[in-house]
Amino acid sequence: MKKIVFIVCLLFSFKGKAVDAGYAYRFYVNIALKNGETHHGYVYKYSYDEFKIHQTNIIDFLSKLSNGKIKIYPHILEVNAGRHVIDFIPKGINTQVSLNEIEKLDIIEYVYFTPDERLKELTKEQFQLIKTTKARFEVIEDVHLYENIKFILFTWDENKELSRLKNKTANAIKEQRKRYIETEIIKSEKFTTFMKILKEDLLKENILLIEFAEAL
DSSP states (O other): OOOHHHHHHHHHHHTTOOOOSEEEEEEEOOOOEETSOEEEEEEEEEEEESTTTTSHHHHHHTTSSSSEEEEEOOOOOOEEEEEEEEEEETTOOOOEEEEEGGGEEEEEEEEOSSSSEEEEEEEEHHHTTTTTOEEEEEEOHHHHOTTEEEEEEEEEOOOOOHHHHHHHHHHHHHHHHHHHTTTOOHHHHHHHHHHHHHHHHHHHTEEEEEEEEEEO
16 A cells, blocks of 8 residues: 555656657747747647648647647757657746637648657756767666656766766665655655755766656
């Protein structure tokens, strides 16, 4: 029973990370609004329906399973992590528009990707770590927090021993997991605080730690 409660609590700690199967797209668009404003950037859409460029009305497609609004991200940094590609953006740097305010939407390009958590918002300090050179990374998959959650360590510092840091980080997360499973009163906010401190400590060593959700 304690393990079940722990998993439920973690769902709230990692809210928004339960990525379902289906289709996922990243569109680069030019948008003209009815009030004369124009916007350019990236729009992400997860859907159970397939998008077909010559057959699908893009406004109708974006409207499905939405609140009638879309977020436009003007700038992303794409980073390869083996079989995963992650788009990093600075936190809060986006424009939200209502679909019924759009006069015209042109798709410049679009990418289909596996419906995982491709878009990741970072703090200013985290985002500044990312360089144009190829990232070094290590994936932590065996902490068993939740079936589709893994952790990824990134660095652009050639002097960092990532394999050692991977083991150290994985052991720290496992220890916290064990502690909360064995505690009668499980408080997920304690784990969230632990992760926040862990990320801040790694950031001081020029290491970026993220959670990553794969499709269920």
